[in-house]
Amino acid sequence: MTSYSSIVIVGAGVLGLCTAFELHRRGRSVLVVDPGEANASAVAAGMIAPAMEAAIDDASPEQAALFRASRDLWPDFAQAARIALARRPAEWRGGDAAGIAARMRALGFEASLNGDRVVTDEDFQVDPAQALAAMKAALGDAVVIGRVEAVRRTADGWRVETDRRELLADAVVLATGADGAVLGLPQAVREQMDAIQPIRGQIGMTTQALAAHVVRGPGAYVAPMGKGGVVGATMEPGRRDTAPDLAAGDRLVQAAWRVLGRTPEPLEIEWRAGVRGATADGLPLAGAAPGGPGLFMALAPRRNGWLLGPLVGQVVADAIEGRAASPHARALDPGRF
Template sequence: MFPVVSREQTTGVSELSTEVIVVGGGVIGLAVSVALAERGVEVTLVSEHRPGEASPAAAGMLAPSVERAPGPAHKFSIAARDRYPAYIEFLAERTGIKVPLNRLGILQVAFSQKGIKGLRKSALPTTRWLDAKELQHFEPALPHALGAMFNAQDGAVDNVVLLEALKKLCAGEKWIERLDGGVRSVKPAAASCTITLDSGTQLTAASVVIAAGAWAAKISGARLAKHVKPARGQLVSYSSTPLRHVAYGPSGYIVPRGSITIAGSTMENVRFDTTTTASGVKKVRAAAEEICPVLASSTTTEAWAGLRPVTPDLLPMIGPDPKHPSLIYACGHSRNGVLMAPLTGDLIADLVTESPLSHDLSQFRPDRF
């Protein structure tokens, strides 16, 4: 379905600039480019920096057991989480950068009997209830909690260092060419696809992958990306790390990262507004300090916002436009872009090289809306 067409093989189409063009330089676009290059596919990665990009703004959670997807998508999310240890080793081997990975598990903390009941009702077979005594052994900074549901193997990755490693790998990869610039439009044809940059430059490839995050819908011709909308998430960081585990409370979460703790997050429909607000920061702080009150005595070091690329069902678009197979979507990952990036890269590379798919992508069909 997705033949990789070389310049020498091309007849009846415009001369190809490259085999595959990837539009978007966030964690998804980078992971897709790396996966394609690993298969020996020539890639041109086109991106431009935009304020509010989700990849560097995220908390880096790997939480498929907590932020649970419906149906087969849950199995996909678990596989995405479990892809990380080998992926981290791969990046370290290729770049010398060891991306911090926390797989101590995630705690869903309860502060009331109603909270305990809710957590027990929604618990997966893989989770375990910790009573107050066990929880205090796990995390002495949570003496006020009544208990917690423990989700083993979930955790977080340092997405900032992950981006650094992926960018370094792309920069040194002979199969990847990077171009700075925005993409105005895409025009798919029978055996190729052409993009037009904001500068007016046109590039043609056998396939184009849309991985432009919250901005995917702004690309003319990417007709199915209209369902991807930006959702602002505000986060704060504290200058201490009282917890070792990622922890969820009734209204937010906290993620230990090195010498700081990241807390989040709001979910706001404000289009492309990337500013933080006093009310948003107050809400995030209140949620974080409910989980771990000792954070209230820490200094808040920073507040920022990112734009999540959200679809109506909060599931990503992964796969081709059925009317134009040369146009492939890898966008709309909503709250799970970091979690799903390595596995999304693998599957896009499978599609392009016509390799057997290891996962059912029917829930992620770009034309499902």
């Protein structure tokens, strides 16, 4: 069976769904195709944390400005998509607290330092499960199950071949995370996708609430999640396996108790692992792909998928519609490599 959709988005992780929702609220017809399995966007703490991420990664002023710009898109985006946005303090404890605070302030973020603790009100958080479900609900039957096997150029657009049907589209957005390139894509696009580095990340979901807000420190973070909490997270470059590593989990829990300054106690915890993609500069590929007209990318945000989702969606939607690019589009342009 062959059907037509103006814009087909391959992948229903945070970048794919943010792009789809941005286009949807601009009145564009979209279809999101996804295998329906758990993806890395669900194995996350939902951090929208420009201040902490910029300080921890020693980001450049340009990267910090990009992080802040995407954070500032979140309140309107969350309201439109009915995503619950938590706006509460975020804290760093222990380690180089003075250095963390100094880097935040140098990059233009507010931070208060009290001994070995740094507190900022610049960071937000979402519950990934709720946020993904809200965007899917808003898109309705525009999200369909299917495994894309090939994407091929046609005389006047693109043909997306899935295991269930064939789709014709004017534009295709590749939002496939760290997955390799499917058949039929232009060589330049295949090379870019093959260069994406997989990074395995593991988190633990606890039934107990361990902190009222995000608390970070050397080796771990703890954050509220639903009625419980989340402990994270590993960053393991080069790994694609998703079976939980109990030894790594034990190290995270021990580090979490040290960060909280509490005596360890038994936890009911479910370990999950997902695989993210990362580029050489740590920023996603967002915008027109180097493979001909009508092909776009929304890929490889490293650990900042939730932070950068609305900005990536805006950049890709602007490129599809031929609008003037946002000031940060060049930093995400797939053609920069």
